[in-house]
Amino acid sequence: MKKTISYTMISLLLVTSLAACGSNNESANTNANAATDTANADTTNNAAATNDATTDNAAATEGGDTKELNGKVVFLTNRTDMVDKEYTDYEKRFEAKYPGVDLQFEAITDYEKNEKIRIASGTYPDVVLLGGLIPNSDYPKYFAPLDDIKFSGDIYFKDFKSFEGKSYGISSGNSTVGIVYNKKAFEKAGVTAVPKTYDEFLAACQKLKDAGIVPLASNFKDKWPLGAWSGDVPTIIGGAADHQNKRKDTDTPFTMDNVYGKSWIIIRELKEKGFLEKDVNSTNWEQSKKDVAQGNFAMYLLGNWVINQVIDAGAPAEDVGFFPFPADNSGQAKAPLNPDWFYGVNKDGNVEAAKAFVQWMIEESGYDEFAGFIPTLKDKQPKLAQLAEFNTYNPTYFEAVAGDDAATQILNKAQIDQDAVLQEFVLSKNPQAVLDKVNAEWAKAKKQIVK
Incomplete structure (x- = not known):
């Protein structure tokens, strides 16, 4: 499907202020951006407060009750460069929010090939990254539906990894x-x-x-x-x-x-x-x-x-x-x-804690900013100044x-x-x-x- 996105529309997706060009990519230190951040702060903080109140150290069950999250959650990742660095920080922050969970990271190379072998053999952990080599019709065999994760806003590519009306993957970030x-x-x-x-x-x-x-x-x-x-x-x-x-x-x-x-x-x-x-x-x-x-x-x-x-x-x-x-x-x-890799949750793993981790990665980890992604949350603007430069050429997306x-x-x-x-x-x-x-x-x- 062709989608042509105008400059105004894509600014919500791709653009930080043009005045941000030349600043370091962690922050566009301009008055315009500061004003935008201030205007959005109430909405963001209210969404975060609601999220914290409903999910902090708990996960929703089908009956509407909550239960404490506990046990081990292992994330199989392709980002070998983040081991003993950013992932150490993620572990501390996630476990501070969910003290009953032991979060671990396992990084591998040649990811899609090795992951496919592990999925076929049934030796894959709680959270994995889904690429393009697994047909959507196979997802119910291995993964849990993720439709019940209540994100703070709409997300991109929500139905990309769906089968029979159920979503089995959440994009970790997006890019051009x-x-x-x-x-x-x-x-x-x-x-x-x-x-x-x-x-x-x-x-x-x-x-x-x-x-x-x-x-x-x-x-x-x-x-x-x-x-x-x-x-x-x-x-x-x-x-x-x-x-x-x-x-x-x-x-x-x-x-x-x-x-x-x-x-x-x-x-x-x-x-x-x-x-x-x-x-x-x-x-x-x-x-x-x-x-x-x-x-x-x-x-x-x-x-x-x-x-x-x-x-x-x-x-x-x-x-x-x-x-x-x-x-x-x-x-x-x-x-x-494009979407990047999608988070998938092993249906036989620590499902509720794994879902909490996926939501935390999207909403709180800061991974999209670290990776230079277009955020999965549609109302969250990217911080990367170079995306603003890219959009000045008025591309058709x-x-x-x-x-x-x-x-x-x-x-x-x-x-x-x-x-x-x-x-x-x-x-x-x-x-x-x-x-x-x-x-x-x-x-x-x-x-x-x-x-």
Whole structure:
């Protein structure tokens, strides 16, 4: 479903005051924002007071009574970087509110693959993150409905992880995808204006390369950062977010002239022109954040969630910018609007305490601000100043749609790793052969799923 959001409407979603540009991302210290905060304080405080009165150290039961929350709650997380740091603070704060609960964090890498194995084996903890590899129809087998969590306001993507009228996932935060860039690197290379067309983008990349700066950090070897090229750039190119669902209707979902081929041709061209890392097979995610912060690399094509990580790696907040990726020469700014991972609750775990933790993460933890997210609560404005800059380009936003079970099942049956296919496409001397191979795998699986 296409959703065009005007500047006024999206300000509630994406924008802090333009005067906030240049402040550190934790707070936009302007009189305008202070006034806004003051105006909203009564509503926020009243909602918080109501929430505290009804949920503090208690959870609602079906009969309307309350019971004390106790026992252990384990959250399986992908944020290995927060272990012994922010998670330590979260544990202390949550347990202060719910003293009968022992909150623990378990961080793993290669999250979606390992989580899927654990869910299949029944060894997953109380709270997990839901990605896109589990069909919605399977959620009742493993997870508890979350419709009874009483948030203080409306939330984004409430029905995204639903089946038969019940919701099984709550978005941990939301984001758009574009070019995160180091303003000092642009200045050094003589790039005086943000590119608004693909040709202008290539010209900027050439100037950066000539100045001895790596234009775009792809993190090719790490693979997962390439997901934007399989999910978001196709949305930008096609002007719609349902392209992955439509694949169930064809035996050849990956072609040179459709949104996937056009997206992958772009990153292939960037590599061939020397606009990516010198050796894409030896990239390093953690090091890349430092390189972007220091201006050795100029840009990322990623979501706004990476901005705070670049700042934490040493970049002054005012030196980090964000603009829509110009995937064509139309001059029209376009961008996706996506949920991030969804919180899911193990139906056989400590369900009520786990639900309290999910609500606390959304309403009280501050994780959305730490992660640089667009908050899940619709009436909560983001604090990230770079989102305000992004919106000055008046992008048309295309809101993500829920996955189609048949398309997901075909992908799983074919065991297609889209990001791995993209890697092969970029490096192959015969990229058409790569598409032919993956299409054959898709068509074979489709025959078994779609009758």
